[in-house]
Amino acid sequence: MTAPLASGAPRRAALAFIFITVLLDILAMGMIIPVLPKLLVGFMDGDTSRAAQLFGVFSTAWALMQFVFSPVLGALSDRYGRRRVILLSNVGMGLDYILMAWAPTVGWLFAGRIIAGITAASISTASAYIADVTPSDKRAAGFGMLGAAFGVGFVLGPGLGGLLGGIDPRLPFWVSAGLSLLNALYGLFVLPESLPPEKRKPFRWSGANPVGALLRLRATPEVLGLVSVHFLNNLAHIALPSVFVLYAGYRFGWDERAVGLALAGSGLCSLVVQGGLVRPVVKRLGERRTLMMGLVFGAVGFSVYALAPSPTLFCGLGIPVMALWGFFSPASQGLMTSRIPPSEQGQFQGALSSLLGIAGLMGPGLFTQTFAYAIAPERAIHQPGAPFLCAALLLMFALGLAMRVTREREQAVLTTPGPLA
Template sequence: MSKPAGRAALTFIFVSIVLDIVAFGIVIPVLPKLVESFVNNDSATAARWVGLFGTTWALMQFLCAPILGALSDRYGRRPVLLISIAGLGLDYIFMALAPTLGWLFVGRIISGMTASGFATASAYIADVTEPENRAAAFGIVGAAWGFGFIVGPALGGVLGASDPRLPFWVAGGLALLNALYGLFILPESLPPERRAGFTWARANPIGALQFLRAHRELLPLAGTSFLYNLGHTVYPSVFVLWAGYVLQWGAKEVGFALAIVGVANVVVQGGVVRPLVRRLGARKALAIGATAGTIGFALYGLTDVAWLFWVAVVVYAPAGVFNPSLMGVMSARVGPSGQGRLQGATSSLMGIAGMIGPALFTLVFAWSISDGAALHLPGLAFLIAAALFALAGMLGLRATRETSY
């Protein structure tokens, strides 16, 4: 792909991810509230259900991301991306119509399957960028996530204040429009001569993880990715319930808070990753991200007033350089025909973390606010996440000792 075509493709991926994350972010402030409405507004019970929803969603990611990654290595990125985006849009409409908690649960299962296409978007990025530029390119993807989270949660909070189902309808419409946009705009990034054969032995989650085993230089980096993603699941798992319990915030306040967090993420990943990695290298950038994440999550865990929450947001913001730096290093150690499998494997790790994290953090949160808790500390889940970030940072620094960029 020529450089102008590559830039155009990156622009589409940025726009596509923004639209998908807007759709995804719209439902964040209202999904726990919708679950609460099915369980008589019992926060502890709702937390357990939200944990089950999150674990199941991640299980679908674990099972489906390697399949989609391997399919994209065989048939190209474009068809896999478009089918995933369209499926996600139809699923939001399904959840908007869900009459019971059981039907909503089915919707989350389908959502986990279709959202696995994000791994293909990362492989697309790797196709059209040089190894030394991939950390910056993945930073652009992170900025797209952040920008989507600026608009999505704020819009979801406003829409959900009047009707908790309305954000699902809007999310479905945005995702379907995105699929239609890609149908006419998105070029293929993986030419036929660079494609790999498809086998179920390689596409299943265990096969995907064996890909990491076959590339032993990736194993410690994969462990770093796992710890990072496990800690990061604390946010989607308990933030809405925690903010309602500790800060007494409703859907609108939570939506705007998440939007501000998204602004900080865009500033860091869109404007800081590239110059920081260029000036200091991926290893030092990773260390900065791990330190900020550790301290930021610790402050979240100790927060009991709004002003301290905003301090935590600022301190945590530089954590946004961690994952792009890590993904850049991992991607540079794999050849062109293996990028889809790499992204599928890392998505499987994310899925495993996502299966453990929601159950872990929601149960910790439910226990920490229960009447029989030995320690009444609603922010305990965030303190555990801080410890996981610290471990990820130490392992990442050890694994990148010989990295020259």
């Protein structure tokens, strides 16, 4: 099925496939989280310290591949269509998981992780697909659907990976491979093309490389401002995977089970927000106000995480408030994509993913070092929540920038003479 996408049932089927694609991508990534470190420990003959160093190298390499190849895949989708890139990425991811399941040495496993970073960049193409087929006034809800897929994948993936890994550390890779290949086969029959030939643009390396893609964002100051807000938001988000487990263990004495339950609760709350609340809230308040509200809730949520005096308040107030931060991303994507022509949506989403790669490279060091500094015995002020307070400040700065950028847009619209003036 390669005809351009129509409205009605075909569009709903295509959007369902995109949801499933992103869900399976995140589910597969989540499944290998509990087992990849154990595989590395096995390759290192039980040397946990050396395995931890290698795991850091693996994570950095994955983020670097996201940075380099997201604009490439985005530009390819602008030239050849979204369908081909998404399906080929699914096939590539499936074959890559087979490689990692079979890998006899650390070198082969590292090669597989490199390929995983490249193929995972297809998520940016899925975002471009949403922008293609969704009217601008409903686009935030479409991106909320992607956020819901992320939430479900991150809730189910690590738990399922832990269960399968208890049987065999390589079994999660085989299951992930099967899911990715089955998804590609399913998409071959149900996924139509979203970008018609007349809206495509030639592939140029000047815009496909990450530096060129990011530099092109300067052409539109308003989009550049919104992208900067998006970057600050994602940099703040890195505080959660970087120090959440360390903080919870240090502050409240939580074990793996307690951390897992908290993360599952957080994922479920995020699913409710992005899957059920984004559409009616955006419809009532508009994308600009929804974006602002999301940033405020994120800053308040981080503050509760940092200062909550008890686990009950941390979970009972912090997790629900933090989930409301989920209003930001769909509204932000809706605002940005409405200002990008259809022929450049893929390249734009690739540039955004490159920025996420930069945040992924910067964030862990920033927040882990802040945490280490704040809990050092010689400090006069002992504040283990300092990384979360730092993230809250980043969100408040993003809020101020977003207010300025979007206000200028509103004022321009209000003061521009109409066609009869």
